[in-house]
Amino acid sequence: MNTLLSDSASTPASGGSNGQTLRIRGGRPLRGRVEVKGAxxxxxxxxxxxxxxxxxxxxxxxxxxxxxxxxxxxxxxxxxxxxxxxxxxxxxxxxxxxxxxxxxxxxxxxxxxxxxxxxxxxxxxxxxxxxxxxxxxxxxxxxxxxxxxxxxxxxxxxxxxxxxxxxxxxxxxxxxxxxxxxxxxxxxxxxxxxxxxxxxxxxxxxxxxxxxxxxxxxxxxxxxxxxxxxxxxxxxxxxxxxxxxxxxxAIFDRNEAASWAAAALATDGDIFVGGAKQQEMLTFLNVFRKVGGDFDIAEDGIRFRRGGPLKPVMVETDVHPGFMTDWQQPLIVALTQAEGESVVHETVYENRLGFTRALVQMGADIVVHPDGIASSDRRVPRRALEQAAVINGPTPLHGADVVVPDLRGGYSYVIAALAAEGESTVRNIGIIRRGYEKFLEKLTDVGADFDVTE
Known part of the structure; x- marks a missing residue:
């Protein structure tokens, strides 16, 4: 049973009560429909x-x-x-x-x-x-x-x-x-x-x-x-x-749409994202399919689910029309359940793979290379600040106590907790509301089992 205290930001300056905590009981597929508004x-x-x-x-x-x-x-x-x-x-x-x-x-x-x-x-x-x-x-x-x-x-x-x-x-x-x-x-x-x-x-x-x-x-x-x-x-x-x-x-929020898609992939769920459109998500949809995901394009949105066992991939983040840096964090959670070695090259932000430490705490096998990895099949030019994460799977995830570090990393922790067996505590969730509207209500809509405390 879910207990929602408040799903709106409080003071403008703080962006809401960052101190709120989610207690998530994972191990169940997310199924349902969510709506995304403007980006x-x-x-x-x-x-x-x-x-x-x-x-x-x-x-x-x-x-x-x-x-x-x-x-x-x-x-x-x-x-x-x-x-x-x-x-x-x-x-x-x-x-x-x-x-x-x-x-x-x-x-x-x-x-x-x-x-x-x-x-x-x-x-x-x-x-x-x-x-x-x-x-x-x-x-x-x-x-x-x-x-x-x-x-x-x-x-x-x-x-x-x-x-x-x-x-x-x-x-x-x-x-x-x-x-x-x-x-x-x-x-x-x-x-x-x-x-x-x-x-x-x-x-x-x-x-x-x-x-x-x-x-x-x-x-x-x-x-x-x-x-x-x-x-x-x-x-x-x-x-x-x-x-x-x-x-x-406003154009729809493709970052939020991709986040819910990754949640369906990680939890073996089935989520329809209302308002999502194919054209702006072509690059993401290609990677989603390579990983083993399946999707149906409708006039009013896109349905995301697994199409079979998850497969390893190599991903390089880049500016548009490349694979967005905001997409790699939730995708990495799903890649912990892929059969084999995946590599994610983060070329946009130098510290965006720090969130993986909490995933390792939950049982994931992830090694971050702080100076990146050279590879003959790279398409994005190497950059001085890049990092790379090597993810070996599948590894079962288990509950843990984690603190939200940033917007996309925080959402990724929630996905990991929902995919994990047992109970997890995710603290500092106010940061997530910087970019995810009615976040707690949408978790309820897709069947997540959680409580919220101050």
Whole structure:
């Protein structure tokens, strides 16, 4: 029997009560249907984009997650009126936007890294912006140098203070020629949100081209922006004098969809993910099938289940259209039950395989190579920060007491606990609500056996 205390985030700054604990009784297949709403990685950025409009915007399919609550609070601190029109639909009116005090921004930002994306819109709107010390998941350095260098290219003046970074643009912002050292999603978003109102044309090379980036471009085009892109990761943005509000339905959250798919694989379950679409998940679906999973594509979602014994695979994470780094953590849990040796090369974040220590504690046979592994069949170029995990299976998992380290790692611990025999304790689950809407309700929908305690 499940006991749900609360499945919503509490304070915006904290992203919910991280101290909540799940007690999970595993060893049973997950079966049922879950619905996914708009992507965390689009909804939060589209909310920031509303600052650029001279009229109100409407964003649909907004997930009820703590990262959205943080952005909402930051917008409200800056005088943006945010209204709930109905479940998952927000109206954002920037007509009253004002400058905010550093203390207010810092208090509402909490552990989120979203504030850095406010810089371009606020520089256009108010002529200044402030970034507090940035938090986020501890999966790598995630330097903000790409962002700051891009903003300097537009003409912003960057001053580092003990409490954060203050930016100003006394002469306004102008178009720039920018080439990113790495196709960073965040830096690409920064350039887009800044360039659309900058004077002149911006050329961005080595840009990220994730579906969420394309959806953000669609949002900005609805607002009046002129943006074109070429197949070689080059994006051109012609600055315009003004933008209007938008009406947009966010792209579905493919990270959450892949997470539930991995849960079906790990527990030998059968889960229908409503709202999931094939096109944005092609790379994941190919790997899912290679591992031994099966799926059915429907108009309203995708059904995931095992198609037979699980098989070992070699996976390399990469920027889109490669295999997403957010997908490897839940997949590794399933690979502990595959018959043979699997290898996962993590090439995006340097610390993202640290979560496997808890899986070893639960009985998994996983060895992490901190400097990666060279191999003749590698397709993704080797990177200085990469790591690799070698997973030997199948190994039975057993209950353990674990602490959530980050968003995707935390979800992976829950999957492992659900697949394991016996009872597990998963602490610090508030982090999971940063990116998974109604997480506890959905666990109930697929038949998980758990209790929640403070």
């Amino acid at each position: 965390k990685n689009l909804a939060t950025k589209a909310m920031v984009a509303a600052l650029l409009g001279e009229t109100a915007s409407i964003l649909r399919d907004v997930p009820d997650i703590s990262d959205v609550h943080v952005v909402r609070s930051l917008l409200e601190v800056h005088g943006v009126r945010v209204e709930d029109l109905e479940d998952g639909v927000l109206r954002l009116d920037p007509s009253g936007a004002v400058s905010a005090h550093m203390e207010e921004i810092d208090a509402h930002a909490g552990a989120s890294r979203i504030p850095i994306l406010f810089c371009g819109p606020l520089l256009h709107l108010l002529g200044q912006a402030f970034i507090p010390d940035l938090g986020g998941c501890r999966i790598g350095d995630r330097p903000i140098d790409f962002h700051l260098d891009a903003l300097r290219s537009f003409g912003a003046i960057v001053d580092k203070l003990p409490s954060g970074i203050r930016l100003s643009a006394p002469d306004g912002l102008h178009g720039a020629n920018i080439e990113l050292p790495y196709p960073s999603v965040g830096a690409t978003e920064q350039v887009l949100l800044t360039a659309v109102r900058a004077k002149g044309t911006t050329e961005l090379r080595n840009a990220a081209i994730e579906p969420e980036i394309m959806d953000l471009i669609a949002v900005l085009q609805k607002m009046g922006a002129i943006i074109s892109y070429e197949p070689n990761r080059v994006i051109f943005i012609e600055g315009v004098a003004s933008l209007r509000g938008y009406d947009h339905r």
